[in-house]
Amino acid sequence: MKVIVTGGAGFIGSAVVRHIIEQTNDEVLVIDKLTYAGNLESLDSVSENKRYHFKQIDICDRKELNVVMASFCPDVIMHLAAESHVDRSIDNPSAFIDTNIIGTYTLLEASLAYWKTLEATKQSIFRFHHISTDEVYGDLHGTNDLFTEKTPYSPSSPYSASKASSDHLVRAWHRTFGLPTVITNCSNNYGPYHFPEKLIPLMILNALEGKPLPIYGNGQQIRDWLYVEDHARALYLVATKAKVGETYNIGGHNEQKNIDVVNIICELLEELVPNKPNGVKCYKDLITYVTDRPGHDQRYAIDASKIYQDLGWKPQETFQTGMRKTVEWYLQNKQWCDHIKDGSYARSRQGII
């Protein structure tokens, strides 16, 4: 199969690309604008493979999309390109509207035009897989409630509102124009190659430097964490096996309070890096509570029983095994982190690397 992965230089996109190149015989074309979140160094392990291709394209650029679809002829489009950081969406929502809404609309239009050129068998194989978030459902206040595929949308932040909009567009392009789409809504991911502005890598890297570990509010917010490679397996399964028009929730059965996540990181670091930075007696002493994020969702938790029943997927990692792998990865891949910190990873965006 030939698979286009939009946003393939990002955190989850690069895991999907590595999964496809390493575990299948498919050919992959990554389409990525290479914003601050795109990092070609996350694709170093597959970049020499003949089945891997890359084009620096903005998904809002219809002409470029037309050219690339006509020349690559994809069987599947996995759409992960997005602005993805909630704090950035509060500071400056406009890029979120552009990429997540206009970009998805543009990609849908280009995909539909391409799909109409295919002969009937190819048309029936084709899938447009939209990768979305559980944040479209808003938050949960009861302790036992779970998001199902039928939970009404109630997004809280500009990020989740823009993702909700894109989900609606994808459903409309299926229902109105017949484009064969599938949608997945996933909980918080963690794992290797996660950009250091996000909670888990930020805490690991700050602790190693003896910097404060800032926790929003009282740290009691609950997230359902999924190891990114488990997500990549689920996405490939859905893209290749799900029935047209389906939606699947994907989650890790791993509800954790933010403060507990940070405590686990500190405990792993005590074991793996007992030699602490100057003046630090205990990593947990670095924990600092800061003013809460406006509109901060209290709890997310996913009912992932449908994807298990229909497609047999369940996560392979527990939070304990996944967190250990993650902390070890950051310890062993200092260069990847240093290139983000000193900005040199950005050279890949200018085509220098």
Ligand SMILES: NC(=O)c1ccc[n+]([C@@H]2O[C@H](COP(=O)([O-])OP(=O)(O)OC[C@H]3O[C@@H](n4cnc5c(N)ncnc54)[C@H](O)[C@@H]3O)[C@@H](O)[C@H]2O)c1
């Ligand atoms: N990270 C999570 O925990 C999580 C959970 C559920 C769903 N998701 C969804 O999964 C997808 C991927 O998330 P991520 O964490 O890997 O994001 P990310 O921010 O790490 O990566 C996004 C990628 O998209 C690219 N991009 C941004 N704007 C673009 C544009 N206009 N044209 C082309 N490329 C563009 C960036 O360069 C980057 O490589 C997103 O759609 C996100 O909403 C993420």
